[in-house]
Structures are given as C-alpha cells and as structure tokens.
Amino acid sequence: MATYQEVTWKVPAELQDFVVSVLIDLGADGVQQGDQKLTIYEDQSKEGWQERVQAYQIGLRLLEEQGLAVQSKPVGNEALSSTTFENEWKNYYHASRITNRFTVVPKWEEYQPEQASEQLIVMDPDKAFGTGTHPTTALMLQALETVVRGGEKTIDVGTGSGVLAVAAKYLGVGELLATDIDAAAVQTAEENLALNPVAKDVQVVASDLMQDVPTDFINTGIDLVLANILADVILPLIPQVRQVLKKGGLFLVSGIYDDVEEEIEQALQDAGFVIEQKMQSTTWHAFICRLPEDVTA
Numbered sequence: 001m002a003t004y005q006e007v008t009w010k011v012p013a014e015l016q017d018f019v020v021s022v023l024i025d026l027g028a029d030g031v032q033q034g035d036q037k038l039t040i041y042e043d044q045s046k047e048g049w050q051e052r053v054q055a056y057q058i059g060l061r062l063l064e065e066q067g068l069a070v071q072s073k074p075v076g077n078e079a080l081s082s083t084t085f086e087n088e089w090k091n092y093y094h095a096s097r098i099t100n101r102f103t104v105v106p107k108w109e110e111y112q113p114e115q116a117s118e119q120l121i122v123m124d125p126d127k128a129f130g131t132g133t134h135p136t137t138a139l140m141l142q143a144l145e146t147v148v149r150g151g152e153k154t155i156d157v158g159t160g161s162g163v164l165a166v167a168a169k170y171l172g173v174g175e176l177l178a179t180d181i182d183a184a185a186v187q188t189a190e191e192n193l194a195l196n197p198v199a200k201d202v203q204v205v206a207s208d209l210m211q212d213v214p215t216d217f218i219n220t221g222i223d224l225v226l227a228n229i230l231a232d233v234i235l236p237l238i239p240q241v242r243q244v245l246k247k248g249g250l251f252l253v254s255g256i257y258d259d260v261e262e263e264i265e266q267a268l269q270d271a272g273f274v275i276e277q278k279m280q281s282t283t284w285h286a287f288i289c290r291l292p293e294d295v296t297a
C-alpha cells in the first residue's frame with residue numbers, strides 16, 4: 001500500500017499564495033491551504049520524494065531568513081497510509097461554487113444545485129492539480145466564460161485534473177485535446193472526464209507542452225489554447241501556441257505570479273499577441289490574448 005509523507009508548515013494567510021507558488025516551483029504537485037498553515041503530500045512510491053521534501057524545507061528556510069513570517073520548522077511531519085490520505089483529503093474537499101455558472105463537486109459528495117443555471121463539474125482530483133479552488137483555475141474559468149462562442153477547436157495544455165476541459169465543453173467548444181507532462185495527471189484527467197458526460201469525447205495526451213499533439217489535430221489550425229501553468233513553462237509555450245493558432249484565435253493563459261506579469265506580457269506581445277483582457281485574483285494574473293487577423297507570418 002502506498003504511503004504519503006504529510007508535512008505541514010505554519011504560514012500566515014497573507015503569504016500563502018506566494019509560498020504555494022514557491023513550493024510548486026520546487027516540485028510540489030499540490031499544496032493544501034489551511035488556517036495559517038500549508039501542507040504537502042509526497043507519494044513515497046515516487047522517486048525523489050525525500051529530495052523534494054528537503055528542497056521545500058530549504059526553500060522555506062530561505063524565506064524565513066529573508067524575514068518573512070513563515071516558520072520553516074514543520075509543525076507536522078508524518079507518514080500516512082493511502083487510506084488515511086484519501087480520507088483526510090475527502091474531509092477537506094467539498095463542493096465549491098467557483099463562478100456563477102460552475103460548481104466543482106467531488107465525486108463522493110451528493111450536491112443539489114442552488115440554481116437551474118449552475119453546472120456541475122464532478123472531480124476526483126486525486127493527486128492532480130485542479131480542484132477549481134485555486135485562484136488561477138478560477139481565473140481561467142472566468143476567462144472561458146467570457147470568450148467561448150461555441151465550436152472552437154481547443155487545446156488545454158497542462159490539464160491537471162481536467163477541470164478546464166470539462167468547463168470548456170459545457171460552454172460549447174468543439175473538438176478538445178488536453179495534454180499533461182505528468183502521467184499521473186493524464187490518468188486522473190481521463191478518469192475525471194469520464195465522470196462528466198459532456199466531456200466524453202475529449203482526448204488526453206501525455207506531452208511536454210504541445211510537442212506530442214498529433215499533427216492531424218493541429219494541421220487545420222486551433223481556435224483556442226488554454227494554459228494555466230507557471231511562468232517558466234509559459235515562456236517556451238508561447239511560440240508553440242503562435243504556430244498552431246489560427247489568425248483571430250485566442251490564448252487564455254494563467255499561472256502568472258505578480259513578479260513575472262510584465263515579462264510574460266512582453267513575451268506575448270513580442271510574439272504578436274494582443275492582450276485583450278487582464279484579470280487578477282490576489283497575486284495571480286491571467287491574460288486573454290488574441291492573435292490578430294492581420295498578424296504577419
């Protein structure tokens with residue numbers, strides 16, 4: 001039976017988004033935010049888990065040494081059996097209304113919509129990112145609601161739990177292909193898509209960015225690309241999106257922390273994109289970008 005290492009640090013609420021981004025940069029798959037504390041779970045069957053925990057520890061110590069009010073000494077550090085891990089996770093994760101339209105519902109919860117217009121995205125997020133509650137996912141859902149007109153051929157890069165793919169299908173996009181570099185996320189996304197009949201025709205491909213997207217999917221041109229990924233991954237993705245997107249096509253991008261907003265904006269403009277809308281939630285940003293009709297090749 002798999003075992004998870006659960007490590008918890010005391011982190012004040014106002015610093016949590018920043019520390020979460022540091023932990024994700026250092027390799028954390030998902031970070032659970034709690035009252036004044038952050039918790040990571042490392043699957044001990046995955047190679048390098050001890051080195052990753054050490055890296056988080058060093059990262060937090062550096063932040064503490066810089067004078068940030070985080071406590072780098074963990075307040076909890078213990079091994080959990082997978083059954084305990086799953087039950088803890090289930091206690092923490094409940095149906096959550098993310099936008100007026102979308103509510104993310106864990107597959108184990110009975111939930112009655114409050115309004116007829118509410119659409120339910122059923123998820124068992126397991127170990128993949130994307131419960132819908134992270135500000136970057138919420139920004140992407142709002143951006144999707146703003147732009148989708150229906151029928152768009154779409155790629156969801158870094159699909160995680162598959163949450164954006166399901167929402168996009170509810171909104172009426174056409175063919176949709178999702179990618180993720182992490183094999184566990186690919187499997188989780190496939191399982192979650194199967195829980196949402198609206199997304200039954202979505203294909204999921206294990207791929208570094210769009211490298212392994214079949215050419216017959218992209219060669220007629222893509223109308224919409226979604227990516228909620230960290231900055232170091234967005235930068236190499238921009239030229240790939242530029243190459244596959246039709247003129248007039250849209251690129252919705254999030255995962256952009258305050259400190260890299262200008263750099264990403266500049267890179268998008270240098271590649272020929274027009275930023276039509278900037279969105280922000282706490283210290284996270286998202287852009288709705290369009291490749292203009294008159295863009296030069």
Ligand SMILES: C[S@@+](CC[C@H](N)C(=O)[O-])C[C@H]1O[C@@H](n2cnc3c(N)ncnc32)[C@H](O)[C@@H]1O
Binds near residue numbers: 181229230
């Ligand atoms: C922040 S999560 C976003 C998940 C989901 N799309 C959402 O919006 O909630 C980023 C996802 O991108 C994936 N990812 C990171 N680097 C990638 C790459 N080079 N190519 C494809 N996927 C990548 C991660 O495995 C993770 O599932």
